[in-house]
Amino acid sequence: MNREWLEAQLAELPLYQYEFIRTQELSFSQRVRYVCETECPMYGKSWACPPAVGTVEACKEKCLSYPYALMISTITEVEDIANIEMTLATRADHEAITRKVHALVRTQSDQTMALSTEACAICAHCTYPNAPCRHPEHMYPCVESHGILVTDLAERYNIDFLAGGNLVTWFSLIFYR
Numbered sequence: 741m742n743r744e745w746l747e748a749q750l751a752e753l754p755l756y757q758y759e760f761i762r763t764q765e766l767s768f769s770q771r772v773r774y775v776c777e778t779e780c781p782m783y784g785k786s787w788a789c790p791p792a793v794g795t796v797e798a799c800k801e802k803c804l805s806y807p808y809a810l811m812i813s814t815i816t817e818v819e820d821i822a823n824i825e826m827t828l829a830t831r832a833d834h835e836a837i838t839r840k841v842h843a844l845v846r847t848q849s850d851q852t853m854a855l856s857t858e859a860c861a862i863c864a865h866c867t868y869p870n871a872p873c874r875h876p877e878h879m880y881p882c883v884e885s886h887g888i889l890v891t892d893l894a895e896r897y898n899i900d901f902l903a904g905g906n907l908v909t910w911f912s913l914i915f916y917r
């Protein structure tokens with residue numbers, strides 16, 4: 741991994757923060773999965789979400805099979821953060837940036853995996869559970885779907901999780917080995 745080159749490329753993107761981490765530092769929790777099950781309307785509706793992504797233990801094993809990850813965050817100001825539609829509309833830009841960063845990491849490693857935000861929105865109607873995912877190579881499950889405690893990671897690296905005001909913060913993790 742040519743980190744110097746990669747950091748020069750990252751500097752060209754509208755990222756808020758980024759950190760190179762060791763995956764051993766990630767915290768996984770069944771509690772995160774419980775929130776998916778009980779609070780997310782996408783639970784059981786997408787290949788990118790639980791239970792399709794596997795148990796937290798299986799997700800943890802998959803994540804830890806990559807020794808390193810690049811954590812990125814973007815930040816966008818909206819008029820009213822309580823307006824869910826307005827807040828979610830900022831996600832598309834973050835996903836586009838995640839794809840760019842993933843492509844950059846891929847130039848340095850041929851074994852990568854990306855986790856991003858919310859449920860996959862590539863198809864208008866997800867095939868789950870009736871047929872295989874149409875774009876498994878492009879589909880990014882969300883970080884939380886794997887039971888990862890983003891708040892813990894953000895605290896550890898002094899990354900602003902809740903920037904405050906009407907600022908929307910999104911996170912992605914790009915794993916590599």
Ligand code: SF4
Binds near residue numbers: 787861865
């Ligand atoms: S790519 Fe399509 S089929 Fe696959 S998870 Fe996303 S929405 Fe579902």
